[in-house]
Amino acid sequence: MENKFCSGFVSIIGSPNVGKSTLLNRIVGQKISIVSERAQTTRNRVMGVYTKSDHQVVFLDTPGVTSPKNKLGEYMLKIAYESLNEVEAIVFMTDARNGLREKDEALLSKLKTAKAPIIAVINKIDGASLDDVETIRERLLKEENIEHIIKISAMDGTNVDKLMEIIRTYLEEGPKYFPDDMVTDQPERVICSELIREKALLLLREEIPHGMGVGIDKMSLREEGGLYDVWATIYCERESHKGIIIGKKGSMLKKIGTEARRDMEWLLGTRVNLQLYVKVKNDWRNSVAVMRELGYE
Numbered sequence: 001m002e003n004k005f006c007s008g009f010v011s012i013i014g015s016p017n018v019g020k021s022t023l024l025n026r027i028v029g030q031k032i033s034i035v036s037e038r039a040q041t042t043r044n045r046v047m048g049v050y051t052k053s054d055h056q057v058v059f060l061d062t063p064g065v066t067s068p069k070n071k072l073g074e075y076m077l078k079i080a081y082e083s084l085n086e087v088e089a090i091v092f093m094t095d096a097r098n099g100l101r102e103k104d105e106a107l108l109s110k111l112k113t114a115k116a117p118i119i120a121v122i123n124k125i126d127g128a129s130l131d132d133v134e135t136i137r138e139r140l141l142k143e144e145n146i147e148h149i150i151k152i153s154a155m156d157g158t159n160v161d162k163l164m165e166i167i168r169t170y171l172e173e174g175p176k177y178f179p180d181d182m183v184t185d186q187p188e189r190v191i192c193s194e195l196i197r198e199k200a201l202l203l204l205r206e207e208i209p210h211g212m213g214v215g216i217d218k219m220s221l222r223e224e225g226g227l228y229d230v231w232a233t234i235y236c237e238r239e240s241h242k243g244i245i246i247g248k249k250g251s252m253l254k255k256i257g258t259e260a261r262r263d264m265e266w267l268l269g270t271r272v273n274l275q276l277y278v279k280v281k282n283d284w285r286n287s288v289a290v291m292r293e294l295g296y297e
């Protein structure tokens with residue numbers, strides 16, 4: 001019997017911070033979606049392509065679902081919900097350490113009307129008690145459209161192979177949507193801006209990160225090759241935040257730049273000369289114009 005190529009789209013959805021982007025990166029084997037310990041790290045849909053000789057899965061990582069507090073939040077929620085249309089399966093992810101909270105329950109209710117079958121993933125089992133995991137599992141068993149429940153650790157990789165086996169059963173005979181060497185649809189400049197935002201999220205204090213946005217102003221490869229010049233701006237919402245992002249004598253901005261540059265060099269395969277600026281844009285998360293400038297449209 002002839003083996004036909006199988007493919008399909010899978011959305012990864014869940015509350016903020018449950019580990020969706022960590023899972024995507026683990027599956028495709030590259031950091032294409034930034035990760036941080038803060039909620040609401042992912043702001044756009046991030047596509048990750050997993051290709052094998054006889055099948056291809058196109059994953060959509062999405063912003064964590066929570067009640068929006070500004071226009072950016074509304075945009076993020078819309079992106080997350082839109083990902084549910086036209087996928088072959090939905091991966092609904094929860095954090096084993098947190099139990100099922102109100103926001104997880106709210107999302108579960110929303111998923112009752114989803115057209116695609118749901119695979120529930122209880123993540124972070126490396127840091128949870130068996131009892132906690134079991135409590136979540138028992139609750140999820142009551143949901144009729146959840147067809148599988150699997151416990152994983154996206155961080156250390158436990159059971160991710162089993163999850164992939166389950167996902168495979170939802171693929172249908174179909175085309176190879178993307179070439180073998182393609183892991184994401186995000187342009188390099190988008191990944192570069194995301195890497196800067198990730199480093200800033202990692203290095204800065206709690207109160208600032210949510211109001212941060214990063215735009216790449218210009219990116220150019222020098223004629224003699226081997227070196228990219230990148231100009232980027234970090235936007236924040238207050239003068240006081242600007243001071244914190246820049247730090248004493250520029251020390252914080254320098255740290256953010258150094259770490260981001262290292263990742264960018266790895267991504268681009270060349271040396272990078274990164275020029276970072278900080279600008280205040282009051283309440284930009286409610287400004288459609290700035291949001292558009294930063295790629296949230």
Ligand SMILES: Nc1nc2c(ncn2[C@@H]2O[C@H](COP(=O)(O)OP(=O)(O)OP(=O)(O)O)[C@@H](O)[C@H]2O)c(=O)[nH]1
Binds near residue numbers: 123
């Ligand atoms: N212990 C443990 N930590 C994890 C695991 N998966 C993710 N994390 C951590 O959880 C935090 C959030 O991970 P993300 O992948 O950014 O979560 P997310 O669901 O994409 O978050 P948003 O984009 O904000 O919705 C990070 O600090 C990760 O390192 C896991 O399996 N075990």
Ligand SMILES: [Mg+2]
Binds near residue numbers: 020021061
């Ligand atoms: Mg994420």
